[in-house]
Amino acid sequence: MEEVKKVTLDETHHSLGAKMIPFAGYDMPVRYSSDIEEHKTVRENVGVFDVSHMGEFIVEGPHALDLIQKVSSNDASKLKIGQAQYTCFPNDQGGVVDDFLVYKLEEERYMLVVNASNIAKDWEWIQKHNTENAKLENISDQTSLFAIQGPKSIEAIQSLTSVSLKDIPFYHFEIGTFAGIENVIISATGYTGEKGFELYIKNDDAQKVWEEIFKAGDPFGIKPIGLGARDTLRLEMGYCLYGHELNDTTSPLEAGLGWITKFTKEFINHENLKKQKEEGVQKKLIGFKLLERGIPRADYPILNAEGKEIGIVTSGSQSPSMGIGIGLGYVDIAYAKAGTEIKIQIRKKSLAAIVEKLPLLKK
Numbered sequence: 627m628e629e630v631k632k633v634t635l636d637e638t639h640h641s642l643g644a645k646m647i648p649f650a651g652y653d654m655p656v657r658y659s660s661d662i663e664e665h666k667t668v669r670e671n672v673g674v675f676d677v678s679h680m681g682e683f684i685v686e687g688p689h690a691l692d693l694i695q696k697v698s699s700n701d702a703s704k705l706k707i708g709q710a711q712y713t714c715f716p717n718d719q720g721g722v723v724d725d726f727l728v729y730k731l732e733e734e735r736y737m738l739v740v741n742a743s744n745i746a747k748d749w750e751w752i753q754k755h756n757t758e759n760a761k762l763e764n765i766s767d768q769t770s771l772f773a774i775q776g777p778k779s780i781e782a783i784q785s786l787t788s789v790s791l792k793d794i795p796f797y798h799f800e801i802g803t804f805a806g807i808e809n810v811i812i813s814a815t816g817y818t819g820e821k822g823f824e825l826y827i828k829n830d831d832a833q834k835v836w837e838e839i840f841k842a843g844d845p846f847g848i849k850p851i852g853l854g855a856r857d858t859l860r861l862e863m864g865y866c867l868y869g870h871e872l873n874d875t876t877s878p879l880e881a882g883l884g885w886i887t888k889f890t891k892e893f894i895n896h897e898n899l900k901k902q903k904e905e906g907v908q909k910k911l912i913g914f915k916l917l918e919r920g921i922p923r924a925d926y927p928i929l930n931a932e933g934k935e936i937g938i939v940t941s942g943s944q945s946p947s948m949g950i951g952i953g954l955g956y957v958d959i960a961y962a963k964a965g966t967e968i969k970i971q972i973r974k975k976s977l978a979a980i981v982e983k984l985p986l987l988k989k
Contacts, residue, residue: 864984
């Protein structure tokens, strides 16, 4: 058994009464109060996630961009300093090694942010393909990451920085002083569908920044939020989760990520993915809503109206915002159109559902 790692603020989460679970090799707070209450805090107010389990790699040097262009499906040459981009590492088999973010910190200096469960795998992948001899540094173990998310996020934390938060466009970032700590990356990104920021800080400064966030946010009802609510928030938006919607055998095109797969450049396995795009995919990721009471879960079969199996649920839950069962899953392409009636096999029952255009939560 591998030893479970602890985030820097492990003791703080325990003192806040968090239920801790092993997740992606780390002991992580899954909830502090209840998943529904925490979900609603983020949708209506403001909440803070400690997601310091995520991985961060620095790629720098004259050939940094060449390496990123080769391993990434998106076109990082379009990035200006202060911009971030969502992308993925395609593998040789037509699947995905991981999905990740690229930050352009300076000319010839980038940061890649990868999923916690894939840190070792991604690091090995990028090293293996670094024939350009770009300088690589894995700073995952020195970096903490807090996500402040919700409609009141700007009001809650603006007093902690002279950087004008409302002027940072979505998927852009500033490097500035935050809560008295210099060189904090303040990024207008998130995984909830709400307004918000992700703060990258050194572990040594994590405790101070966390405390200052809660002091400043107190008048706005700020609360700590666990991974349980993070999952239902991203599911309502239809965001992919690696190991569920994305994996080593599912292509970005099947996952609806054609928009991050740019054939204007060459990258690993681009010929096969281009061919798949031209010929058309056979299965596609869909979002669905249940029309009857029930909670869909990963690996439940998806059926057509006649009861024939046409796919599989990859993620499912009760939506706290809508009060109904919702999910994501892969179906044969003939059933992928919004409005198509399907059924979800939940134990011995097959419950009526409908394919919905993403996001599932319409605002």
